[in-house]
Amino acid sequence: MPTRREAVKRGTANRAHRRGRGAGGAGAAQAVAPYIGGVLNPTALWREFEARDERETYADLTYEQALRRFAALWAYAREVNPSIGEDWEEDIQADLAVARAINGLPPAA
Numbered sequence: 001m002p003t004r005r006e007a008v009k010r011g012t013a014n015r016a017h018r019r020g021r022g023a024g025g026a027g028a029a030q031a032v033a034p035y036i037g038g039v040l041n042p043t044a045l046w047r048e049f050e051a052r053d054e055r056e057t058y059a060d061l062t063y064e065q066a067l068r069r070f071a072a073l074w075a076y077a078r079e080v081n082p083s084i085g086e087d088w089e090e091d092i093q094a095d096l097a098v099a100r101a102i103n104g105l106p107p108a109a
Helices: 004-010 012-018 027-031 033-039 044-057 065-082 087-104
Strands: none
Touching: none
16 A cells, blocks of 8 residues: 555645646545545554554653654654755645545635
């Protein structure tokens, strides 16, 4: 199954954005169809696992520890992909288009 970003990059939503038009509607929803089935409709067992995992994994984590963990992960991500985060506003546009389509909102103007 492709990741969300791969599905969006291949899909109509991202192509429309690159042409300078807003994305959304049926085209954007179709662009992420493989992602939706696997992630947005989890089973009850999966929801239970995620809730338990989140409670147990981060229960004893202080804000400072979480911040250090985030900084270390961000540093590693920059090593793997030095251009990550350079143009976050452009990167987030595809995510926003997908969110609007999933929630039945019109494309952004």
